[in-house]
Amino acid sequence: ADIGSQKDRVVTKEEWLRRWETGNIGFHRKQGHPLLQKYLDVLLNGRSGLRVFFPLCGKAVEMKWLADMGHNVVGVEVSEQALKEFFSEHGLPYCEEPVPEISGAKKFQSTSGNISLYCCSVYDLSSSILGKFDGIWDRGALVAVNPCDRQCYVSLMITLMEKNSSYLLVTVSYDANKYKGENF
Ligand code: SAH
Numbered sequence: 001a002d003i004g005s006q007k008d009r010v011v012t013k014e015e016w017l018r019r020w021e022t023g024n025i026g027f028h029r030k031q032g033h034p035l036l037q038k039y040l041d042v043l044l045n046g047r048s049g050l051r052v053f054f055p056l057c058g059k060a061v062e063m064k065w066l067a068d069m070g071h072n073v074v075g076v077e078v079s080e081q082a083l084k085e086f087f088s089e090h091g092l093p094y095c096e097e098p099v100p101e102i103s104g105a106k107k108f109q110s111t112s113g114n115i116s117l118y119c120c121s122v123y124d125l126s127s128s129i130l131g132k133f134d135g136i137w138d139r140g141a142l143v144a145v146n147p148c149d150r151q152c153y154v155s156l157m158i159t160l161m162e163k164n165s166s167y168l169l170v171t172v173s174y175d176a177n178k179y180k181g182e183n184f
Helices: 013-021 034-044 062-068 080-089 147-159
Strands: 051-054 072-077 094-098 106-110 115-119 133-139 161-170
Touching (some): 013 080, 034 161, 062 115, 080 106
Antiparallel strands (some): 094 106
8 A cells, every 4th residue: 555644644542542531532543333233244254253353452342252252362452441341341250460471561360261352562473472363353453553553563463363264344435645544
């Protein structure tokens, strides 16, 4: 894609944390995403009990939705506040533990065991830590990745995919020379 004038733009971790602190989270949807509903069959491809990864997960309600359908959900998010809000807003008990492989990282796991959310940067993760996934739901993730980090992000996603994995990407298409919005 021609990302034009956005090529060198960088949104820092601090800026994201600040957005959560100040409630500047217009990206969060209270209802499940209609495109996940529409393409759920593509993601599942007839399979049940999938491992589904949510990169840059925020407090996406679709994580609860898929977990309730019997899938195992793993997410990653830099904001601890976002992850705590996820569990509290759904009334889900959870426990918290350090991640030995990543200094400073924490893993928040629902007591039921089927939702594991890592609080760290997505770039700290690898398939040796997470294993591989049958599906990836990428909404508000690739579009939030700094253009300079895209290659790294894509390489990581590929290593996290099982052979018959499906990747659902919600993205936007526009002339980046004309629009300097928050999405990349
Ligand atoms: N996918 C979610 C959130 C989209 S907004 C949804 O659909 O609602 C992007 C999120 O990515 C923000 O919550 C931000 O805090 C988080 N984030 C930004 N950079 C990150 C990184 N390097 N690693 C993990 N999370 C990151």
